[in-house]
Amino acid sequence: MADFEVPELQEIPLVPHIKEGAMAHSQPYIAKAPFQEALGFPGELVENWEEKVYEKMDDLRKRYRSFQVYLDSCVKCGACTDKCHYFLGTADPKNMPVARQDLLRKVYRSKFTFAGKFWTKLGMPWMVGAQKMDKGVLDEWYSYFHQCSQCRRCSVYCPYGIDTAEISMAAREIMDSIGVGQKYCNEILGKVFKIGNNLGLPQPALLNTLEGLEEEVEEDTGVAVKFPLDVKGADILLVTPSADFFAEPHVDGLIGYAKVFHESGISWTISSYASEAGNFGMFIGSYETMRKAAQRIRKAALDLGVKRIVFGECGHAWRVAYSFLNTLAGPWDFLDPNYPVPQHICEFTHDLIQRDKLTFDKSANDHRVMTYHDSCNVARGSRMGDKPGGQMEIPRAVIKACCNNFHDMPPETIGEATFCCGGGGGILTDDLMEIRVKGAQPRAEALKQVTENNGVTHMAAICAICKSQFTKVLPYYGFTMDQIVSVHQLVSDAIVLTKKD
Amino acid sequence: MTALSIFFALLFYAAMAVFVVGLVCKIIQYSRTPAPLKIPTTPAPVTQTGVVLRMASEVILFASLFKSSKWTWIFGWMFHLALLLAFFRHLRYAMTPDSMLWPLVNLKLIQAAGQYGAYVMLIGLLGLFVRRIFVDRVRYISAPSDYLMLILILTIAGSGTLMSFVAHTDIVQLKAFILGLIYFDWQTLPADGLVITHLGLVALLMFIFPISKLLHAPGMFFSPTRNQIDNPREKRHISAWGKAIDDAEAKMTVD
Ligand code: HEM
Ligand code: SF4
Ligand code: SF4
Numbered sequence A: 001m002a003d004f005e006v007p008e009l010q011e012i013p014l015v016p017h018i019k020e021g022a023m024a025h026s027q028p029y030i031a032k033a034p035f036q037e038a039l040g041f042p043g044e045l046v047e048n049w050e051e052k053v054y055e056k057m058d059d060l061r062k063r064y065r066s067f068q069v070y071l072d073s074c075v076k077c078g079a080c081t082d083k084c085h086y087f088l089g090t091a092d093p094k095n096m097p098v099a100r101q102d103l104l105r106k107v108y109r110s111k112f113t114f115a116g117k118f119w120t121k122l123g124m125p126w127m128v129g130a131q132k133m134d135k136g137v138l139d140e141w142y143s144y145f146h147q148c149s150q151c152r153r154c155s156v157y158c159p160y161g162i163d164t165a166e167i168s169m170a171a172r173e174i175m176d177s178i179g180v181g182q183k184y185c186n187e188i189l190g191k192v193f194k195i196g197n198n199l200g201l202p203q204p205a206l207l208n209t210l211e212g213l214e215e216e217v218e219e220d221t222g223v224a225v226k227f228p229l230d231v232k233g234a235d236i237l238l239v240t241p242s243a244d245f246f247a248e249p250h251v252d253g254l255i256g257y258a259k260v261f262h263e264s265g266i267s268w269t270i271s272s273y274a275s276e277a278g279n280f281g282m283f284i285g286s287y288e289t290m291r292k293a294a295q296r297i298r299k300a301a302l303d304l305g306v307k308r309i310v311f312g313e314c315g316h317a318w319r320v321a322y323s324f325l326n327t328l329a330g331p332w333d334f335l336d337p338n339y340p341v342p343q344h345i346c347e348f349t350h351d352l353i354q355r356d357k358l359t360f361d362k363s364a365n366d367h368r369v370m371t372y373h374d375s376c377n378v379a380r381g382s383r384m385g386d387k388p389g390g391q392m393e394i395p396r397a398v399i400k401a402c403c404n405n406f407h408d409m410p411p412e413t414i415g416e417a418t419f420c421c422g423g424g425g426g427i428l429t430d431d432l433m434e435i436r437v438k439g440a441q442p443r444a445e446a447l448k449q450v451t452e453n454n455g456v457t458h459m460a461a462i463c464a465i466c467k468s469q470f471t472k473v474l475p476y477y478g479f480t481m482d483q484i485v486s487v488h489q490l491v492s493d494a495i496v497l498t499k500k501d
Numbered sequence B: 001m002t003a004l005s006i007f008f009a010l011l012f013y014a015a016m017a018v019f020v021v022g023l024v025c026k027i028i029q030y031s032r033t034p035a036p037l038k039i040p041t042t043p044a045p046v047t048q049t050g051v052v053l054r055m056a057s058e059v060i061l062f063a064s065l066f067k068s069s070k071w072t073w074i075f076g077w078m079f080h081l082a083l084l085l086a087f088f089r090h091l092r093y094a095m096t097p098d099s100m101l102w103p104l105v106n107l108k109l110i111q112a113a114g115q116y117g118a119y120v121m122l123i124g125l126l127g128l129f130v131r132r133i134f135v136d137r138v139r140y141i142s143a144p145s146d147y148l149m150l151i152l153i154l155t156i157a158g159s160g161t162l163m164s165f166v167a168h169t170d171i172v173q174l175k176a177f178i179l180g181l182i183y184f185d186w187q188t189l190p191a192d193g194l195v196i197t198h199l200g201l202v203a204l205l206m207f208i209f210p211i212s213k214l215l216h217a218p219g220m221f222f223s224p225t226r227n228q229i230d231n232p233r234e235k236r237h238i239s240a241w242g243k244a245i246d247d248a249e250a251k252m253t254v255d
Helices: A033-038 A047-063 A063-074 A083-091 A097-111 A114-121 A135-144 A153-157 A165-178 A183-194 A204-221 A250-264 A289-303 A315-329 A344-355 A376-381 A391-402 A432-437 A440-455 A464-477 A487-494 B003-032 B048-061 B063-068 B071-096 B109-133 B135-142 B144-165 B171-182 B193-211 B213-223 B239-253
Strands: A234-241 A267-269 A308-311 A370-372 A458-461 A483-485
Touching: A033 A183, A033 B109, A047 A063, A047 A097, A047 A165, A063 A391, A063 B003, A063 B193, A063 B213, A083 A289, A083 A432, A083 A440, A097 A114, A097 A135, A097 B135, A114 A135, A114 B193, A135 A165, A153 A165, A153 B063, A183 A267, A183 A289, A183 A464, A204 A250, A234 A344, A234 B109, A250 A344, A250 A464, A250 A483, A250 A487, A289 A315, A289 B239, A308 A315, A308 A344, A315 A370, A315 A376, A315 A464, A315 A483, A344 A391, A344 A487, A376 A391, A391 A487, A391 B239, A432 A440, A432 A464, A432 B135, A440 A464, A440 B213, A458 A487, A458 B003, A464 A483, B003 B171, B003 B193, B003 B213, B048 B063, B048 B213, B063 B071, B071 B109, B144 B193, B144 B213
Parallel strands: A234 A267, A234 A308, A370 A458, A458 A483
Antiparallel strands: none
16 A cells, blocks of 8 residues: 555554654655745755855844744753654654754754854864754755644643744745745645635635535535625635535535534625635745735635634644734734634634534434544644633534544643644645654554544544545554544534524 | 962953853843744643743743653753752852841751752763663764763762862862952962862853853743743734834835
8 A cells, every 4th residue: 555664553652763764765846946936935946055044044043033042942851852743653863853953953053153163163063963054954954844744742842842843934934945845835825825725726616616515405404504605794704724615524514614604693704715724834934925825814804894704624724823813914903803813613613502502413423432633733833712721622512512422532642742643734745645644653543542442433623634634644554534524524413403594 | 379260260250251241142132033923832821920830830840841751850850959959059158148148048958958969960960961871862862062061060060069078178268269259359269179170160161051052041931932921812913023014015005
């Protein structure tokens, strides 16, 4: 099935001994010139690029406190070394968070620190772990900064909160700035700016899809649940990952949102202009690109005259939405101040459940024994509700409201300690299949435990990337694709439609 | 006045200057560098008080490290606690009995804790050293400077412990030397091998503090993942350069 060795799942997960160079060969396809240039990056490796790397690094360390402080502060205590799912799955030491940072830190040291410059002059840069930029270093960067899903698990465990995601983002931004971009991310961003979503679905295709869903749901339930597109004056703008429009199990989640909106009686719409929740600008570390994508949501909200913004199920999207949207596209003073901007669909549904506005037939989900995968960027990069940790509690509360059987995976693999699915942060591409499969090993092990001990049959997620990744990679570990479900798919299956029109 | 005394006096002024100026420069750099986005590692406190508590638990208890690695935590925490105790104990050598803090510094408890803390420090440092050598992951990420840093502090702690428990030095004269530095009234330094090693390496430590990973001490307080309040929806967070982008675009649409 694969041209690499699929790791064996262990009963008791072990920290592997290091295997140098185990994943050095893994590199994504490089972005071609037109896609680079469309984002304002050079089309190919620029002349005297080493100098340009230093310049960009200098620029970034002056604009990002995280970058400057994290490059200085690491004491090499090693606490993070066994925390990355990519290290656990590959044993490649450069996938240990601190070693990943060091790929960049050694260049920083050689150029911007007294100790690094001093020892470099003496010809012994290795004394303080310094190294000048060269082709070999760039090659390593391209490999290993595309083996980081920016999941922030390492930052939970670092005594200073050093977040390798920040370093990966900076590294990718530096590489883009010298003309070395990743095909997957940069082509997708091109589609967002041209058409409005990552999949490049234009308005007519979108309309077609949504009409199809309306027919399907009506056939299924006998109720005319609407899937409105570009409706001016609707109360809510729903921004959802474009995978929700057709991929399985994503689309079942979208049907769930529509049913919840239907029951709430609140009018809503999707925008074809801002038909994408995911913001790949974050993956490539570019504030400007991320801002440009976020501004589309602002424009759509203004043009449609909505009062609220709700986001569908997507992990990194929710981080950008929750943590950054106000910064990138705010202030939102033209929206209804009684609701958080933006609101997560789980918050929306949970609120209705709390107020007893939804009716469920939980037995509809009795054929499932559920567990829940906390998506990394929801768990560690955002919040839901008013209290810290609401991002873990609210989705579980929604699941439990519509399912009778629920078991959590082991505590060291969920909540803030959750393992990434292995496909986040711009890794979800076929040219990186090996790292995706290996990176999913810790999650697969945890899932296997509850499957065997508690009879769990399905795992729910609230992230488009998690869902796509799991349906693709879990079969390598003996699971089936349909064991992954959307949280709002469970809602959809259990909700009783009380309003007939 | 011996040549050695003059050399050490000058060395300590220089070390102090580099330490203070270097550290102040770094702190200014950190505080002036903008944090354009809200990136606290969540679940994160939603109030300022909560952030202070989170930071305190990190600084005092090494809470995150406790979650990640109990061995590193126990050795690291022992070392830093002993470092703090040693600091208080050493204040006695830089103070006269008429100083306001003297009664506190001279407490039996503080003196004894500082003295026996030396063993705690040595055990902690040795533990960290052994971990660095024997855990393959930690060995992989260690540069020579990482071992040397531990050896440096071990030597300082070792020489101090020897003076404290085995080969007492002329502590009265040593204190006179230190007070002399503070009051610009230079006195003779006891020409004792242990004293010279101890003080020489302390000066070296002060020199390298602002140019090494010891910057983790100030850095910790500036880490955005730990010091930010989790309230991005409630309050718009915007950096000066982020605002400049907004303003430039607003101007373009008006024109
Ligand atoms: C605000 C004050 C400080 C805090 C909160 C702090 C915290 C920490 C933490 C959490 C670690 C990682 C765990 C470990 O390896 O011990 C560490 C490592 C270290 N700290 Fe500190 N520290 C502080 C001040 C200092 C000072 C003043 C020194 C100067 C001698 C120092 C020297 C070291 C060294 C050498 C290490 C690395 C140990 C190793 O190689 O494993 N620290 N510190
Ligand atoms: S952010 Fe996640 S993927 Fe990246 S180094 Fe840290 S743990 Fe690994
Ligand atoms: S846990 Fe933090 S300080 Fe320790 S090695 Fe990792 S990044 Fe460096």
